[in-house]
Amino acid sequence: MCQTRDPPENMVKITRQLTASKGFVMTTRFRSLCLFLMLGVATPLFAQDNAPLVTTPQGKLIGEYASRNNRVSVFKGIPFAAPPVGQARWTPPQPAPGWTGERLATDFGPDCMQQPYPEGSFFYRPARVSSEDCLYLNVWTAAEENANKPVMVWFHGGALTRGSGAIDTYDGTELALKDVVLVTVNYRLGVFGYFAHPELIAESPNFSAGNYGILDQIQSLRWVQENIRAFGGDPSNVTIFGESAGAWSVHFLTASPLATGLFHKAIAQSGARMDTRVALDQQTSAGASASSSGTRLAELMGAADLAALRAMPARQLLDAAADHSFRTDGIVDGWVLPEQPFVQFSGGRQNPVPVLVGFNAEEGTTLGAGSSLPGTAAAYEERINAIYGDLADWVLEIYPSTDIRKSSLDSFRDSTFGWHMVTWANLTRHVQQPAYLYFFTHRPPGPMAQELGAYHASEIAYAFNTVHTLRNQPTAIDYRLGDVMSDYWVNFAHHGVPSAAGQPEWKPYSNAERNYLLIGAQISAEQNLLPDNWALFDRVMDRRR
Structure with a gap:
């Protein structure tokens, strides 16, 4: 993004929050004007014509140039699904609507609802704004439109309860300079992403519930198929990758028939689910069924039915789930995950893609294994x-x-x-x-x-x-x-x-x-x-x- 002159950083931040976080759209008739916001004084914040602009099937996006290398264009906070709020809580994601004019894409969207790591934790970082309206992704590219560069889509870790595609370590600038288009994704977490309940099963045409986080990831891959050419990416050459719970996610996507054809290679860093997983409506060696666990949580929260659960404020629901130690994981539901992954992979029924997988020598030192x-x-x-x-x-x-x-550390590493x-x-x-x-x-x-x-x-x-x-x-x-x-x-x-x-x-x-x-x-x-x-x-x- 080319600034005509440098306004105060706090004013830039305020303006971006007022625009990107609320889905601000700049109408076409203002295309060559600057945006002004500083105590009524006409101070230009940016000149749109000197910022990267892409035209996607959704609409036009104004990005910015990467701070570490202006050969790379960055587009942040792009909606890939409609907000899963209100009656859409605990439903499969729907495509995000398009827009007219030009949408500012210079700030990350909010994180999905989560509680931060405790201060003093090895993985603690300052909290970002979190919201149920969180299904946004980010793109780094040094390619021209229709350049057909390989695409890498990153799913963050965090035990399926924490994390974000906005973390500094996931900055895609360096990978974009190596001739790929890099995408990072948010997906629903914790009780918002992996909650099952008999009423959810009953309302589902697939008699399924609970894998909403995985369905978000699948929707993000559909978005890539439909939009990534505008960023210079090749939708027929998509690699998914992730670490820890992000690697679990890669494993689940490799298992899910709903993801077939949406990616072509997979990288998993320190995470897979080859042991027995929780099932939707029956007990397994992994524990009680997901639907019975959901019923129990609703009872503990005093929610009489699904309507009451959907009416519950997001923060109240998040805190109550944490207070009652709600367990978050992928669920063998017969639809998203058709069978136990080990059985499925042993029978050769997973998505047939090349994989790159591995783990670290001392996985447990920061996970409490030595404490x-x-x-x-x-x-x-x-x-x-x-x-x-x-x-x-x-x-x-x-x-x-x-x-x-x-x-102790080695046995933890090897078993986990x-x-x-x-x-x-x-x-x-x-x-x-x-x-x-x-x-x-x-x-x-x-x-x-x-x-x-x-x-x-x-x-x-x-x-x-x-x-x-x-x-x-x-x-x-x-x-x-x-x-x-x-x-x-x-x-x-x-x-x-x-x-x-x-x-x-x-x-x-x-x-x-x-x-x-x-x-x-x-x-x-x-x-x-x-x-x-x-x-x-x-x-x-x-x-x-």
Whole structure:
């Protein structure tokens, strides 16, 4: 965006909030005028003709140039679905209406309703405005219209209860400079995105309820199919990617027949759902049915029926769900998720796309896995016996009591992340598509580097090549790794094969050749990542089904 002169930053912010957050549209007859807002004085805020403008099937959008590189145009807060408010709460998303004139797209939309991480939490960040009216996405592009560049669509993490597409680490500037169009997406979270109830099932023509967050993600992919050419993207070459709950989402989308044909490759960083999931209307080993849990929550909140639940103020509903420990997750409902993912993938009934999956060496250090360790070897062994029963001796062979902290962190990593990612890579053979496995071991810089290690989510800044957003000053090694790792990711989006110039060849994973890429300060092609660990958890997970 070209400013004719620099107004005070607070005035720019106020104006943008008055425009972008309320869906402001500039009519065509004002196209070459400036917007004024400063105590009645005629001070030009921006000259529209010097800002990036795209014409989409929805309407025209005025964006801005990326602050780090003006070769990249950024369009923020684009509605991809109608606001899911009022009677639309807990309904599948509907397409966003279009507009006439030109819509200002220079501010992120609100986050979806959520409670912030507690202050002092490792993942705490200052809260942004949140709202039920939150179904917006953001686009970074250095391409011309109809340039047919690969598209990468990012789904954020946060346990399906927190997060946003507006986080600095997800800035798409560097990936756009590597010849892709980058999209980040908001989707409904927590009780707004994953609540099921008998009355919702009854009103659904598909006899389904609860996967509204996944349906939002699917709607965002439909938006990409219909609109991304205007930003220079190729709708026939779309890669979805995400981390943690964003990777769960990628896994669910790979499982959902409703997403078939909307994407063509998938990257999942530290997250999949290969263990048994909650079902809509029957109990499983994962727990009570989603509909009975929803009924129980309504009773605890004193809501007599669905009408009362929909009339409840959003903040009241959010707080009540948190107070009553409402569980948020994808639901096997027979429509969005037709069957248990492990069963589906074992039978080759998932969407047949190449995948790139992996996990980090010390996932648990920032997730509480090291916070309540047994004080003695005997206490550790007692805990293992209580959890694993007659498999305890096998567990103790792999995770011995001689180093309680390391064994506890490693077993948490392998059961919560590693087994799921390796299993996904392995089962992709059933759809005759390649799978690429990685193991991220690089320790980001900082005074706690040795204690935290390659912690959960630490790889994101390297995949986005946004290492400047790390908590501590990056080193030359960090900048180099960000450049190389993002090359692997981008080339996978381009061609379906992850590669980086001058770096090791990343070979596909298979039962015969269990290849993986070790991503550390040095990158190397390896084989047979922790095979005994996966054999153990194959047995453990099989017993739990």
